[in-house]
Amino acid sequence: xxxxxxxxxxxxxxxxxxxxxxxxxxxxxxxxxxxxxxxxxxxxxxxxxxxxxxxxxxxxxxxxxxxxxxxxxxxxxxxxxxxxxxxxxxxxxxxxxxxxxxxxxxxxxxxxxxxxxxxxxxxxxxxxxxxxxxxxxxxxxxxxxxxxxxxxxxxxxxxxxxxxxxxxxxxxxxxxxxxxxxxxxxxxxxxxxxxxxxxxxxxxxxxxxxxxxxxxxxxxxxxxxxxxxxxxxxxxxxxxxxxxxxxxxxxxxxxxxxxxxxxxxxxxxxxxxxxxxxxxxxxxxxxxxxxxxxxxxxxxxxxxxxxxxxxxxxxxxxxxxxxxxxxxxxxxxxxxxxxxxxxxxxxxx
Numbered sequence: 281x282x283x284x285x286x287x288x289x290x291x292x293x294x295x296x297x298x299x300x301x302x303x304x305x306x307x308x309x310x311x312x313x314x315x316x317x318x319x320x321x322x323x324x325x326x327x328x329x330x331x332x333x334x335x336x337x338x339x340x341x342x343x344x345x346x347x348x349x350x351x352x353x354x355x356x357x358x359x360x361x362x363x364x365x366x367x368x369x370x371x372x373x374x375x376x377x378x379x380x381x382x383x384x385x386x387x388x389x390x391x392x393x394x395x396x397x398x399x400x401x402x403x404x405x406x407x408x409x410x411x412x413x414x415x416x417x418x419x420x421x422x423x424x425x426x427x428x429x430x431x432x433x434x435x436x437x438x439x440x441x442x443x444x445x446x447x448x449x450x451x452x453x454x455x456x457x458x459x460x461x462x463x464x465x466x467x468x469x470x471x472x473x474x475x476x477x478x479x480x481x482x483x484x485x486x487x488x489x490x491x492x493x494x495x496x497x498x499x500x501x502x503x504x505x506x507x508x509x510x511x512x513x514x515x516x517x518x519x520x521x522x523x524x525x526x527x528x529x530x531x532x533x534x535x536x537x538x539x540x541x542x543x544x545x546x547x548x549x550x551x552x553x554x555x556x557x558x559x560x561x562x563x564x565x566x567x568x569x570x571x572x573x574x575x576x577x578x579x580x581x582x583x584x585x586x587x588x589x590x591x592x593x594x595x596x597x598x599x600x601x602x603x604x605x606x607x608x609x610x611x612x613x614x615x616x617x618x619x620x621x622x623x624x625x626x627x628x629x
Contacts, residue, residue: 308334308335308336308361308364308379309334310332310333310334310357310358310387311332311333311334311335312330312331312332312333313330313331313333313416313417313420313421314328314329314330315329315330315331315413315416315417316328316329317329318389318409318413318416320403320404320405320406320409321406321408321409321412322403322404322406324403324404325403326383326389326394326397326402326403326405327394327396327397328389328394328395328396329383329388329389329413330388330389331380331381331383331388331389331413331414331416331417332356332357332380332381332385332387332388333357333378333379333380333381333417333421334357334360334361334378334379335376335377335378335379335422336364336365336372336376336377336379337372337373337374337375337376337377338376339376340376343424343425343426344426344428345374345375345376345428346375346376346377346378346418346422346424346426346427346428347370347375347376347377347378347427347428347429347430347431347625348378348380348414348418348427348429348430348431348443348451349363349364349370349377349378349379349380349430349431349432349436350379350380350381350382350410350414350430350432350435350436350439350440351379351380351381351382351385351432351435351436352432352433352434352435352436352437353434353435353543353544353547354385354533354534354535354539354540354543355385355434355435355436356381356385356386356387357379357380357381357387360379361379364377364379367618368618369431369614369617369618369621370431370621370625371622374625374626375428375429375625378417378418378422380414380417382410382414382435382436382439382543383405383409383410383413383546384402384405384410384539384542384543384546385539385543386535386536386539388413389402390402390536390538390539390542391487391536391538391539391541391542392536392538392539399487399488399538400486400487400538400541400542402538402542404542404545404546404549405542405546406546406549406550407435407438407439407442407546407547407549407550408442408446409546410439410442410546411439411442411443411446411447412446414439414443415443415446415447415450418450426450426451426452427450427451427452428451428452428453428625429451429452429453429454429455429569429625429628430443430444430451430453430454430455430569431454431455431456431457431621431625432455432456432457432459433457433458433459433610434457434458434459434581434582434607434610435459435543435546435547436456436457436459437456437457437458437459437460437574437582437587438456438459438460438461438547438550438582439459440454440455440456440457440459441454441456441459441460441461441552441587441590442461442550442552444456444567444569444571445461445552445555445563445566445567446552448566448567448568448569449568451569452569452570452628453569453570453571453572453624453625453628454567454569454570454571454572455571455572455573455574455621455624455625456571456573456574456587457574457610457617458574458575458576458579458581458582458584458601458607458609458610459582459587460550460582460583460586460587461550461551461552461553461560461563461586461587461590462550462551462552462553462560462586463547463548463550463582463583463586464583464585464586466583467547467581467582467583468548470505470581471544471545471547471548472548473501474498474501474502474540474544475540475541475544475545477495477497477498477501478493478495478498478537478540478541481493481494481495481497481498481537482494484537487537487538487541489537492532492536492537493537495532495533495537496529496532498533498540499528499529499531499532499533500525500528500529502533503528504580505580505581505606505607506580506581506606506607506608507580507604507605507606507607507608508578508580508604508605508606510578510604511604511605511606511608514604560586560589560590560593561593564590564593564594565593567594569628570596570624570628570629571591571594571596571597572596572597572598572599572620572621572624572628573587573588573590573591573594573596573597573598573599574598574599574600574601574617574620575587575588575598575600575601576600576601576603576605576606576607576609576610577600577601577602578602578603578604578605578606578609579606579607579609580606580607581606581607582607584600597624597629599616599617599620601613601616601617
């Protein structure tokens with residue numbers, strides 16, 4: 281009997297600790313959740329897996345205002361910080377905002393920072409693995425049993441689709457922005473070409489480089505796809521082109537080449553309909569959260585059609601971005617997005 285009471289007391293203490301960690305105000309400091317040996321959906325294991333995260337705001341007494349916000353491709357939570365706060369994409373005075381570094385981003389466990397599985401010895405992971413790790417962070421590290429919402433941009437939007445299908449009752453709202461539930465052949469061709477460009481770069485050495493390989497061609501290709509031909513015509517005159525390329529390549533990709541490959545492969549493997557025999561209609565029917573789907577009409581990096589089709593299957597509201605900024609429409613039309621997200625998070629419909 282005494283042993284049972286001690287166990288109950290220990291569980292209560294652990295629950296209180298999780299509550300205190302999740303409810304206390306935060307200044308956005310980078311923290312890490314240690315998941316141990318994390319098993320992937322393919323059966324492989326990320327050894328000593330850790331997930332980076334930052335929190336803003338405070339969990340309310342009902343523990344009902346948490347919003348999880350994972351990173352985009354090659355992005356880190358440090359790059360999401362400017363999107364959090366009053367009048368921004370997610371208001372931290374109303375919500376307990378959890379920014380999460382997705383697996384492979386160079387902050388969370390990645391080919392570039394793993395001591396025991398370095399470079400391409402790091403196992404292939406999927407968007408579902410990212411989401412499973414984030415779910416473990418939310419439930420085991422932060423002690424949450426429900427989220428007000430999940431929101432993400434680009435690869436973060438892909439994770440949002442996966443969250444909505446894989447954990448359908450865990451959130452009230454899901455807001456994928458320029459994301460996709462499954463990549464099109466055009467998208468797949470882009471990422472395949474980028475991976476091949478890395479592998480053919482000078483200094484690649486099968487991924488066992490000691491200094492970053494020359495990735496100018498990758499940088500140029502990625503830059504082309506981020507916007508649209510109309511955007512280039514409008515913003516860069518032919519006489520400015522040489523200077524534009526020089527500046528673009530000087531910045532480089534800003535991301536480790538092996539991390540680039542593994543995150544690209546994760547996006548390429550995304551298909552939220554896979555557990556439903558490939559039926560996107562059945563995948564959409566499994567979703568319980570209210571969804572606001574925000575695609576970009578002229579997106580050359582993440583084709584908008586799969587997101588639009590999913591919205592129609594769910595009878596979900598669509599906020600279509602129509603500027604010529606393409607995938608970067610999230611920056612060009614941010615005021616429109618911020619207002620729509622604020623309204624939807626307050627009253628999902």
